[in-house]
Amino acid sequence: MTKVGIVGVTGYTGMELVRIILSHPELDLAYATSRTWAGKPLAQALPAVKERTELRISLFDPVGAAGAAEVVFLCLPHNEAMDAAAQLVGLGTRVVDLSADFRLKDADVYEKWYGSHSQPQLLTKAVYGLPEIYRDRIAEASLVAVPGCYPTSVILGLLPAAQGGLLNPDSIIADSKSGVSGAGKEPKADLHFPEVEGNFSAYNIAGVHRHTCEMDQELAGILGQPVSITFSPHLIPVSRGILSTIYSDPAIAVDADGLVDLYRERFSSEPFIKVRSIIDPLPSIKDVRGTNQCIIAPRVDSGNGRIVVVSCIDNLVKGASGQAIQCSNLMLGLPETLGLEDMPLLP
């Protein structure tokens, strides 16, 4: 059993880490922090853990965290995670950061989208925590930056086509739809229940959403040239799940079966990626609810040859806490799927 800790345990990603870790056969939740609940039993903040753990919530303190846990998961807002990460790494503790603070390689880009960065020297040291691309580097990393939820769905949805040279880089559009938990646990006027129920809306479209630069960075890395995708996030009136519909003009013509074959081959040894062929039903977000899976349906428009990919994840699992555990499994030399084998809760 490896002792692990969670900094910021009462938010949605912290809660989801708790759910996974308490069922994980090789992880022991030994440390958890919250400014609001410090000093109280974890079971008071999260009644669902009653009778499962006696852990008491602390105030974050790097030395305490480093002493208590071998791996620490940071569930802090961006700008707040950077210093905590640096302190922990300095103390020799391995860090899996779920914030945006170490996802971007270029401090200037970070500054443009998120404000100034106090630990730019760690940006290149941090590994982008998408195992389907960076598996080996994650295993060795001392600091992993778990990808954003939207970028996870979009990058995985494009990966085989991008690596296969099928994408026209100037034509990429990601139209993504997310459940509301992606916006966090803090109540807000526009996320008040009566405002979202029965509703559907677009927000931060046309170059404004912060996840855009993260997708641009990773796609540019694969394609070997600058990329500026059009990204349109939308809010679905559900708690969990992201479905991204992704478009690209084909760089070279591809047919429907060929595209599926390419995806199947690329992902054949990926434990969490499921490719839906032409005869399979298109995925929906409930197909992945509560699981670490990403289901992808690559398609070719029969009218005009455009590539259209549907990619589904649970934003709190493969889009955050599950992916974090997948990374920590790799870091600890554990089977990559350990603790992440739940089937979806249907219906």
Place this chain on the structure above:
Amino acid sequence: MTKVGIVGVTGYTGMELVRIILSHPELDLAYATSRTWAGKPLAQALPAVKERTELRISLFDPVGAAGAAEVVFLCLPHNEAMDAAAQLVGLGTRVVDLSADFRLKDADVYEKWYGSHSQPQLLTKAVYGLPEIYRDRIAEASLVAVPGCYPTSVILGLLPAAQGGLLNPDSIIADSKSGVSGAGKEPKADLHFPEVEGNFSAYNIAGVHRHTCEMDQELAGILGQPVSITFSPHLIPVSRGILSTIYSDPAIAVDADGLVDLYRERFSSEPFIKVRSIIDPLPSIKDVRGTNQCIIAPRVDSGNGRIVVVSCIDNLVKGASGQAIQCSNLMLGLPETLGLEDMPLLP
């Protein structure tokens, strides 16, 4: 008061016509049909109309309909509406058809998507019921084909940019999201409540959905060249509303304010189209719920200059029954907005 009739009154578009007509100061619901409910009072099929009408439901019969009503609304499945329309038009009754049967001008295109057409001679006589384009012809028409719900949202969303020469015809993508009432009132396995609740899915993407050809036809008419758009419909877990996010590469560069100005000018005298400027909030489907409005937010992607338009309607009002009433107002020389002035039900 003008006597009107509804053929197929118990489906969702029929019910919505009833709701509007019973509050309309110049329309008198004098005839209504349903195979299942024939012989029963309308108030038995639709308890909400109790004490508002004594009307009894009939079996459809063209002579009876023509005798009872000056304008008849057809709420029948495609393939069934065509003969009823031909019979009524032959008897001198004006027809507003909510099915797909007279939307397409080309019988071969109809046949490819919907099966054979028994009344091809009426295709050119029928007027496409989008007042924002065909207002004058609708006023004179004996047969109006009310547009599909998706095409209404997409064509209106693109109209000023298309007419202004801003669209690259090869690059048009419409990513649409619809409430479930658009699929009709008939229960189906994939629309059973537990399957849709908490869920979100894509369906009939990549050139398969029948509304694609209708959008292609109308856009080709404006652009003066063949168009093959990529259309991706999705299912939102709500009852009503469509939000379409529409993309095009710019044929000529356009800036954000210029695009809004173009839309404002084009729609300045349109009573039901609201344009949201850069500083306005993006529209959401509840903003139009229960109303005949279409709210449009034209935007330019700050990263790559792509045109991105969000367009919202209530699929049962501006996307069907409200638009049908708007057309019949025009046909009868009534004020276009009569009976269609409801504000949205918020929250």
Place this chain on the structure above:
Amino acid sequence: MTKVGIVGVTGYTGMELVRIILSHPELDLAYATSRTWAGKPLAQALPAVKERTELRISLFDPVGAAGAAEVVFLCLPHNEAMDAAAQLVGLGTRVVDLSADFRLKDADVYEKWYGSHSQPQLLTKAVYGLPEIYRDRIAEASLVAVPGCYPTSVILGLLPAAQGGLLNPDSIIADSKSGVSGAGKEPKADLHFPEVEGNFSAYNIAGVHRHTCEMDQELAGILGQPVSITFSPHLIPVSRGILSTIYSDPAIAVDADGLVDLYRERFSSEPFIKVRSIIDPLPSIKDVRGTNQCIIAPRVDSGNGRIVVVSCIDNLVKGASGQAIQCSNLMLGLPETLGLEDMPLLP
């Protein structure tokens, strides 16, 4: 046209009053206040009213309100409405108060549940705004206290049985279920969208909810003896609607048809109350959504003779703003149903 004003226009009951008043043929919205939006056009706070009114939002000031409006609707929190009401009444302006401040006749009871009352002398002057009981007194009133949403559904649901002597006063239980808009527009942790979606909960049961004393007061008035009902509120994951299931042992045995007959007779001239007989379907909240109706299904348990009544309203219409307009129609000598004739928005 009568000039009216709304104090606290941006909350849910204020918004709903705006929706009704702007369609009302005899009311003119001449005054509206909000602390947050003072000085701005109403159309900025509520985009749905664009092109319908030029009204600008003010800060509340009694003299200004009295000068601008003949009737003022108060949409303030309890404890805040009492002084505003007193000032306006003192200036000769008629007041319809949607808060709890004047619903209770006994200042001691008010103090026990809500805190101290600064205007106890007005408690007996105020008329409880339930037209089905107090129609004549409302017409003459200078100050009307619009009933709570839960009490409206429960009192109307019990009224004929109570007046008919059928209730055993010690056995009354009201199990009520409400949409979330009843809790107001202010975002709260437990009303954050992901907490309510897919969920259902009880709250403030077993004698704790403040609406209990209001029901006790009104039922005691009818029954002529003290009443202590058991009231259990629950939260439904929808925006609008209340369904109350109400139980009483019969004081004298009653059969199913007899109970329906009693209800039909009592409510025969009530424009907004619909009684569902044994062969009618049970009501649901969407049957009344957006309307001022209360649908009631009185039943007798076939196993044990207990009276079971289902009563449905829209909490924002008959449970608040619609009832307020119904009262002001009476106060102004207008037809009671004016501006309140909308059919429900289905589905």
Place this chain on the structure above:
Amino acid sequence: MTKVGIVGVTGYTGMELVRIILSHPELDLAYATSRTWAGKPLAQALPAVKERTELRISLFDPVGAAGAAEVVFLCLPHNEAMDAAAQLVGLGTRVVDLSADFRLKDADVYEKWYGSHSQPQLLTKAVYGLPEIYRDRIAEASLVAVPGCYPTSVILGLLPAAQGGLLNPDSIIADSKSGVSGAGKEPKADLHFPEVEGNFSAYNIAGVHRHTCEMDQELAGILGQPVSITFSPHLIPVSRGILSTIYSDPAIAVDADGLVDLYRERFSSEPFIKVRSIIDPLPSIKDVRGTNQCIIAPRVDSGNGRIVVVSCIDNLVKGASGQAIQCSNLMLGLPETLGLEDMPLLP
């Protein structure tokens, strides 16, 4: 590993059994039937099991089932399960029946509510599968009748008070609210998504619902006298979960803390029952979603001393398939909680 089978695997209770069994360390899903899917891989009917099982779906045949599985779960409609159960029991196979066919001890009562019974001789042999009452008998049983979902929530909610002599048998009312999956997977007009979304309704109230007699039977057994409870089921617009609010006049006065103490003591060794004290939050259905728990909050009305209990379960887990596995764990001598330890999926 014990080989088990599921008859009727594609309905909601069958699917949920699959989900639990495939993660259960001591059960091996060796047999599954469906009339519609016979001959096809289970993974085709239920895509979520891909890569988890190679099992192929059969047509039900008693000898085949008996040969393949040691314990068979019957997920058939009532009236259909009785003969299958008799055949399997006759072949020496142990049966866990999720239908209503063996829940009632009295064939006349069965006939009144469900129609004639072909295997009345098995009614007394069958054990009612509520481990909290019949644990020892279940362990020995060859045929277990899994309780209905509503009765599970209500009987557990009343058990300590009933056994403690606190209930007035003439005063018991159960007001229950259920998610839609309780009505099964078959699409129906009144469970079509747009009819249920945004809605809430009562159905089969006042002595009509078939679960009433099951509750009467079990409560009569505890109380030692005939019982006729008033049971009111309602439909919540969610997929999963039951919350029952249960009322009884106290047979002897009880205070709030005393009632909680009684419940705590009675359930102290029950692994799946959680009692919420006065200072704990009231339970909601998401607190138990996906789990086999029943959370109970016993309360005393501060105004009139009435007992009010809130009881929550997941209708598909503790209300059906989870309880079935709990019973089979007992039958097989396995730890009772094996395979049933999931935490709820929040939010």
